[in-house]
Amino acid sequence: MSNPPVVFIHGLWIHSTAWAPWIELFAANGYQASAPGWPGDADTVEATRANAEHLDDVGIEQICHHYADYMDTLDAKPIVIGHSFGGLIAQELLANDLAVAAVAIDPAPIKGVKKLPFSQLRSGFPVLGNPANKRRTVSLTAKQFRYSFGNAISEEESDALHAAWTIPGPGRPLFEDATANFTRNSPATVDTRTAVRGPLLLASGTEDHTVPKAVTLEVLGIYADNPSSTTEYHEFEGRGHSLTIDSGWRTVADATLEWLASKGLNAAIPTPTSAATA
Template sequence: MPKHVVFIHGLWIHASAWKPWQTLFEERGYTISAPGWPGDLDTVEATRANPDGLNNQGIAEICHHYADILEALDEKPIVVGHSFGGLIAQELLANNLVEAAVAIDPAPIKGVKVLPFSQLKSGFPVLGNPVNKSRTVALTEKQFKYAFGNAISDEESNALHAAFTIPGPGRPLFEDATANFVRNSPAAVNTHTAVRGPLLLTSGTEDHTVPRSVTVAVSKLYADNTSSVTEYHEYEGKGHSLTMDSGWGEVADDVLTWLASQGFGPRAE
């Protein structure tokens, strides 16, 4: 039976942005799915028109949503997550719900203490107003350009904004921003003692939303877990749009190569 890969999108992006990845992974012999967050609707347009289902959806709710989806599958899948989807992927892996995980430019987990200015600026459209914790917020073209599209042309960034952006719930950003001050933060991941499958963390060197220093700090949190594989890959010149801009294929091919190296080729037992 082909291995099943589940793709998890990040904040402000609709699951349909994974379609090129889904096509490629299917061509390589995997079965695939890309379920949206709780409250997402089937299309970008429908979600924009009625985003209220995303209101007040936090990290724990999103994790439980995906856990329920995974547990309904015939076998434990592989999960590939981008941005907040990368944080969710790590939580699912640490809880032994998936066989392997790829966290592409993931939102920081609890324990990361670096806070670059670009990360703060990228989150400011939400974090700048406490009322946003319980509602959804959409990014303007300009805000998207800074947070996602800074390493690509204005034309391409605006096209991605038009094609894939949806309002995102503010609550996950507030929970992530305060994670180090909350005892039972939903952004906490057992990096030290969880016996789990392999994990790949990645970073684009030009990422404003999750700067390289943040993902390097995440990788260091896993350093003492010698019973499980954790690897870090870096993409020179790429920003936070790296999973959906014109250079997505380089990242996808690298993920496929890594999965094969870990024994998770499409028909691996």
């Protein structure tokens, strides 16, 4: 028996190639892993920056369909691992029985979340501060990235990550998420109560500005109304929104592998012991 394939899903402002170290690690643990970009992403950071207009008006529903179509080409139903908006997409794919399990790391809030910490509002302001951004792409400056992603690492590392991995992001998903509780058929809706699905891990960095842990804990509480499906939570002390791409990424990746092993989703070879305690 082989491991299920793994599909990594990036969030706003980070290119899919930033998952490369994760793909290498998961391959060493017997998984066939891939990280397709969002609709409109080019193959490289540079090409995506040069053709930002291809991401104009790309929204949550389109992104979900894009990944669902990709997953349909795989030999087996995959595990989905998403960060930020990728974590929201992962939950939607899991709830629709398109994945065997999902890990949502610092996930963008689903419909029903009422908490709106100041740091989250400030992180979204570069987009939400201008209604015209709903249908166009927006780039983060190094200073904005430092607040939203790199607040728990050094300024030098934050700036290096910004230079290496950031791409323009479509504004539409943020506007859709911000208005989800006021929209009847919001694309940020996830069936948390009746979906019969595989296990879900919600993970949060305690210092995250973009998706504070209080938001993720509220999502965990919403899932409590569905006792027939497994939802668990893991916390990474002292980590910010950059936790999947900064120098501490291995701690997060190892914890993810260990959780998958605990769910019997690592049939090929044993996973490594985590190098650090989260």
